[in-house]
Amino acid sequence: MKPRKPASRAAGRKPAGRASRPLKRSGRSPGRGRSRGRGPGAADRATSGGTRLSAALLAAAHRAGRSHRALLAAAPADTHKRSLARLWVSWYGAAGRRQAPPARYAQLVGAYLRGVFGPADPPPWLLLPTGQTVSAVVTVSGGQGAHPQLLRELRRMSLHEIIIVQDGTPNPGTEAASEPDGILTLYYPDALGQDVGRTLGALKATGDILLFTDGSVPAQADFFIPLLAAAGKGVDIALADMTPLLPFFHLRDRVSVLQEFMNHAMGREDLAANSMATLPHALSRKALEVIGAELLMIPPKAQLTALRANLIVSACRMIHLSQSKWALRSRGTEEMELRIGDHLEAMEAYLAMTDGRFHYQDRMRKRKWKGSS
Incomplete structure (x- = not known):
């Protein structure tokens, strides 16, 4: 009978190295970026700022509504919504x-509205x-x-006016028509595109803040609240942050890359790929x-002018960021x-305003060594 060889201490041992080590758990999945790959609504959860309201604050809003009832x-x-909007701001902005x-x-x-109208049937307004x-x-x-x-949600808000710019209408009948609920519709038979529509709507708008x-x-009314809150606090241009919806850099389309490059070239890396080109x-x-x-x-030229000024x-x-995925839809060739x-037109204009290097300084080349050139 042959003696049994002693079992090697290495037998059954997993090979050492990086592959055998358990992955550390972190806020993002391996190989993923930001909020992608974490299931439906991940972008919404990443940007919602879902802090719960305290019962004391809700009770204070209810008491304020009751005090404003009289x-x-x-x-x-016919002025209840407008009057209530002023009363709400006087309390909320204290x-x-x-x-x-x-x-x-x-x-x-x-x-607040339940305090004003009672719990039975308060109006669905968003002040x-x-x-x-x-x-x-x-x-x-x-x-x-x-x-x-979208129109139903906009009517919920205490807006000064709603202006619809509609192009491509075969027989508009009239250039401008005001509907009974105060919506002004501008009809144009030619295909103008969204960008021209912004100019036409802005020329008609009379509000202190313009929401494009x-x-x-479709979008819920509270989707626009971060933009209007920022504009109300003194921000001149409030852009919707679409960063959580962007794919990896090498998967982005050329427009998204250009948008981010332009912001970097102007020293506004904090804006990432966000642009006035996006609604x-x-x-x-x-x-x-x-x-x-x-x-x-x-x-892009409008944003350039704003940053230069x-x-x-x-x-x-x-919030509800998944509703804005249309902004990152695949663009057709013509739109692209x-x-x-x-x-490119905006960057050419910016180059003409600077020394040809945007805001970057050339710290490496010693051109004086070359001579007069």
């Missing part, structure tokens, strides 16, 4: 009062977080009307006067070439 009763019925995160803002407004007047400019292309859900959005895409966004009246309504039809431009974290041309 003031509202004295106002004419010094030292805690502001609700965008994801919970509608909940706080609901508590705005600013006392400035807001004009919504809705652009629609292709001869189709604005999405019914695409009429073909929705909000402009202050000051920004409109500095940029000029005509330049809105070339969004030291206007306050900010990218706002959005138009966007690329707009950005």
Whole structure:
């Protein structure tokens, strides 16, 4: 009988190395980026700022609504929403009062309305977080009307006016028509495109803040609250932060790459790939006067003008971000070439304003050694 050889201590041992080590758990999955790859709604969770409202703040809003009930009763019925919007801002914007995160803002407004009208049947209004007047400019292309859900949600808000710019209408009948609910619709038989529609709508708008959005895409009313809240606090151009929806850099289309490059070239890396070329966004009246309504039809040049004029431009974290995926839809060839041309035109204008290197300094080459050239 042969003696059994002693078992090697290495027998059954897993080979040492990186592959045998367990992966450390982190906030993102291996090989993933930002909020991608974490299931449906990941982008919404990443940007919602879902802090819960305290019971004390909800109770305070309810008490404020009850105290304003008598003031509202004295106002004419057709001005109730406008009057209530002013009363709401006087309470919500009081010094030292805690502001609700965008994801919970509608909940706080609901508590206030239940205080005003009682719990039985309060109106579905969404009062705005600013006392400035807001004009919504809705652009629609292709001869189709604005999405019914979008219009329904915009009517919920205490807006100063809603302007619809609709092109491609075969027989418009009239150039401008005002509907009974205060919506002004501008009809144009030719296909103008969204960018030209912004200029036409801005020329008609009279509000302190202009909210631009695409009429073909539905969105909830509170989706626009981060933009309007920022504009109400002094931001001149409030962009919707679409960063969580972007794929890896090598998978992005050329327009997204150009948008980010242009922001970097102007020293605004914080804006990432966010641009006025993407809807929705909000402009202050000051920004409109500095940029000029005509330049809105070339969004990259409008953004260049704003940054050169030291206007306050900010990218706002959005809620319900999955609703805005239309902004990152695959672009057709014609639209792609138009966007690329707009950005190249803007960069050419910026190069003419600088020394040909944007804001970057050449610290390596010693051209003086070459001689006079």
